[in-house]
Amino acid sequence: MAKRVLFFSDTHLGFDYPVRSKRSAPHRRGEQFFKNFETALAHGVEHCDLIIHGGDFFHRSRPHPSVVDRAYLTLVEAASAGVPIIIVPGNHERSVLPPSLWLSHRFLTVFGQPQSIAMDLDGVVVEITGVPHLNDVRGQMARTLAELPRVHEAQHRLCVIHQAVDGSTVGPGDFTFFNRPDTVARHELDQNFDLVLSGHIHRHQLLPGRPPVLHCGSTERTSRAEVAEQKGYAVIELESAADPSITFHALPMTELPEPWRDRAAAVAAAGALDYDDAHLAQTR
Ligand SMILES: [Mn+2]
Numbered sequence: 001m002a003k004r005v006l007f008f009s010d011t012h013l014g015f016d017y018p019v020r021s022k023r024s025a026p027h028r029r030g031e032q033f034f035k036n037f038e039t040a041l042a043h044g045v046e047h048c049d050l051i052i053h054g055g056d057f058f059h060r061s062r063p064h065p066s067v068v069d070r071a072y073l074t075l076v077e078a079a080s081a082g083v084p085i086i087i088v089p090g091n092h093e094r095s096v097l098p099p100s101l102w103l104s105h106r107f108l109t110v111f112g113q114p115q116s117i118a119m120d121l122d123g124v125v126v127e128i129t130g131v132p133h134l135n136d137v138r139g140q141m142a143r144t145l146a147e148l149p150r151v152h153e154a155q156h157r158l159c160v161i162h163q164a165v166d167g168s169t170v171g172p173g174d175f176t177f178f179n180r181p182d183t184v185a186r187h188e189l190d191q192n193f194d195l196v197l198s199g200h201i202h203r204h205q206l207l208p209g210r211p212p213v214l215h216c217g218s219t220e221r222t223s224r225a226e227v228a229e230q231k232g233y234a235v236i237e238l239e240s241a242a243d244p245s246i247t248f249h250a251l252p253m254t255e256l257p258e259p260w261r262d263r264a265a266a267v268a269a270a271g272a273l274d275y276d277d278a279h280l281a282q283t284r
Contacts, residue, residue, distance in 0.1 A: 003121045005158070006044035008233035009054030009199030010218035011037045012092065014067040029220070032254040033059075034070065036219040039251060040233040041078045044085075048235065049121045051083055054199030054216065055090025055133060055162035057097060072102040079107035084119060087111065088130040090162035090199050095132040111160075114144050118151040126238065127154035129193070133162040133200070136181050142188035150192075156238045157192060162199040165189070165213045170203050171225040177201075189213065195236065195244050203229050204248060212244075219251055224260035 017030025044051035058067065079085050088111045089095045097103065097110050109117070111130035119126045129148060134140050141163070151157075164177040165184045177183045186209055189196050196213040203226065204217030216234040221227065232250040239245060 002237045002239040003050070003124050003126065003156070004048040005050045005052060005126075005236045005238065006040065006048040006233060007052045007054065007197050007214065007216045007236060008037075008040040008219055009162075009197075009216050010056040010090070010202055010222075011040075011053070012056055012059040012218065012220065012222050013037060013071045014063040015059040015220070015222055017067060019064040019066050027257075029254045029257075032252070033220045034074075036231070036251045037071070038074055040219060040249075041074065041085075043233070043235075043249065045078050045081045045083050048083060050119060050126065051078070051085045052128070052158075052160055052197060053085070053087040054160055054197055055088050056092040056199055056218075057087060057089065058093050059222075061092065061094045063098065068098050068100065072100055075108065076102050076105050079105045082107065084109065086119075086128060086130065086160070088160045088162060088199070089132045091133040091135075095134075095162075114148055116148050116150045118154060124156070124238070125151070125154045127151035127157040128160060129158070130160040131162075137163050137184055138179075138181050139185075139188070141184045142191075145188070145191045156244075157194050159189065159191075159193040159196045159211070160198070161196065164201055165196070165198060165207060165215075167207050168198075168201045168203075168205060168213075168215055170201055172228065186213075194238075197236075202226055204232065204234075206246060214246060216248075220253060221256065224256075227256060227260055 015033050016028050018025050084107045086109045114131040116129040163184045166178050166186050168177050193211040196211050198215050201215040202218040205215050207213040230250050235247045237245045
């Protein structure tokens with residue numbers, strides 16, 4: 001049987017999540033972020049052999065303790081079902097997750113630094129190489145990967161990063177990342193991987209090539225630049241190393257705040273692009 005890997009990312013837990021008010025807050029969207037996180041995890045526990053999170057687990061680098069507790073408890077419950085979970089931190093957690101005893105669960109692995117590990121999934125050995133988010137990544141990714149001691153014998157090799165890669169697109173105007181200091185060149189990833197999994201880019205997309213790069217996208221919309229995007233998670237079937245099959249699973253999304261909807265409609269009507277760097281930053 002082919003091994004299945006669930007890949008999700010950019011859950012941004014704590015986004016629009018009131019922690020001080022005791023009153024219910026139906027207009028706040030934070031609850032849906034948690035629900036989508038839980039839904040994706042539950043699918044992984046039920047149907048997959050391995051779960052990988054591609055970073056921006058939390059929305060902030062120092063999330064409120066109630067956000068951390070709720071997230072870690074859910075994570076540990078899932079890990080306790082016996083499906084290993086790997087997290088490669090992103091830029092929102094400044095490449096490190098808030099420390100906690102919960103994270104020492106034997107089925108939980110948080111990559112604190114670049115490394116390659118072997119996961120034995122019922123006799124099928126999968127190499128997972130993970131690199132937490134790097135600033136000014138261009139050129140650095142190739143060096144980082146080249147220096148890593150790799151797993152010698154593996155049937156499948158996956159690389160997990162939290163970066164924009166040349167050719168990835170965001171926003172209503174399809175802004176394309178290419179040849180920037182914050183963007184990985186394709187050849188930097190050409191280091192004997194079947195597939196590269198990346199968080200950071202909030203729009204779901206598969207970049208063809210060798211190796212292919214899968215941005216699974218965020219699990220909810222964190223900016224109005226994402227209004228038209230269907231969010232979800234990906235399931236990868238590791239059959240032949242040369243051709244992993246990928247399925248996208250849609251997640252429910254909250255009603256958007258009115259200013260976002262109005263702005264999106266105006267942009268669509270004008271056929272124009274309303275975009276700046278700050279805006280761009282929110283789609284990552
Ligand atoms: Mn993000």
